[in-house]
Amino acid sequence: MPLKDEPVFNPDHTLDTPQYADIKEAIAGVAPRHGLRETDDYGVIAVSAPVTTNPISKRALEHLRALLKFETVNPPGNETPAARWVEQRLLAAGLEPVFLEPAEGRGNVVCRIAGATDEPPLLLTGHLDVVPVDLEHWDVPPFEAQIKNGYLYGRGTIDMKNHVASCLSIVEAIAQSGQTPRRDIIFAAVADEEEGCAYGSRYLVEEHPELVRAGWMIGEVGGHSMDVNGVRYYPVQIAEKGTALIRMTAKGEPGHGSAPHGQMAMTRLGEALAKLGNNRLPQHNTPVVEAFIRKLAAHQPMPQRAVMPLLLKPALAEVLLTKLLSSSQARSMGALLSNTVSATLLQGSVKFNIIPGEVSATLDGRTLPGQTGQDLVRELRELLGDDLSFEILEECPSLSQPRAESPLFTAICDTLKRHDPAGIPLPTLIPGFTDAQYFSRLGARCYGFSPHRYPREDNIRFMDLFHGHNERIHVDGYQWGVQMLTEVIERFCGLKLLP
């Protein structure tokens, strides 16, 4: 997620120093043109609608607690017991789920409720696997679904058994209501998202496309509350960066470890890695990020309202990212503005006393919408020179849609506004990767929307909990979100499930 809910600009910094003169000048130019006052004229925060629980959200909470108790840490995943449990629930609701296990223990469940028309189906999907836990950092056991101080704790509470439980409860409610939705509704609880989707969404899309082909998809990441300088946003994911796994190789003179020399491949590789670590690749303003920054800024107090859009000016972005943002903010925001690479694996000599003639680093590359692995390699050559070689080992294109707007997005925004009048839906690009990469290949327009919120005073940052220690969800905030998701589906599919 691009921004954490902390003050966007470090209050310890001031613009009243010579090196920020250009930024001050730009603010002075921008503010009047946009009808902005120099003072903070934001500050009215409406009180959100009271928490509503209903039978669907209550049952979703029970489902979530049950799902958390299945240890589906990936690797190895072992999603089958959880998938079988979901299957049983669907059968009990009178539905006809399909269970698929592409490898032992890697269970997936797909279920369809037929619609009245041939309008493109809606796919509701979530993954059953979770990332590993570092037990010594957890205050509460991660697989016992304990509730403490209003929060439900457990690995998977926000990534993303919450969404699986919400969708399951809603699908059960549709089945029990006896109503026929306007379009087909497909529910897919899948395996293996955290390790690349081979036994989950990718397998379903490649081997059983007829089961999961949809025009629309609701999955992760988004729908959670995110407070920035007292303003509450709800990110809705509409785009994902692509991936390019690249091997970067340096060559040099081999030799004996006892006699180092000036032509060592390791030295060359080390220089290249240092350069990568200390430089940003060229900035590319994509429509989705531009819209994200402008919308985020438009609701901010001054001076943030004027300063944030300056991130779109490459010459100023460098200063803003390095001098004004905290390192975590700069990391998140920087990843939205450029292609990136992180060196993650090294291959050197076969023996400690042999100077290798060739060494390589594996680079985890991430590409913006509109950029390819080849574009990224070109940028690496420009930065590092021609004496290194680059090989693209694997590539997955980015996922993006030209515009966030659609009937489904409108339903999401209207529902959010009704339940939190001061909240601002914010279409976002995520630097990571989700099942949407695969489901979109069959034509689905994908939105990351698994809504929940945190009490403002708890100062919870979603991204600290996402894959983090003490992962938890606010019990009332979750049920509030289930109600919203239910209303979105009611509206989009012509159903009436809530009183």
Ligand SMILES: [Zn+2]
């Ligand atoms: Zn996830």
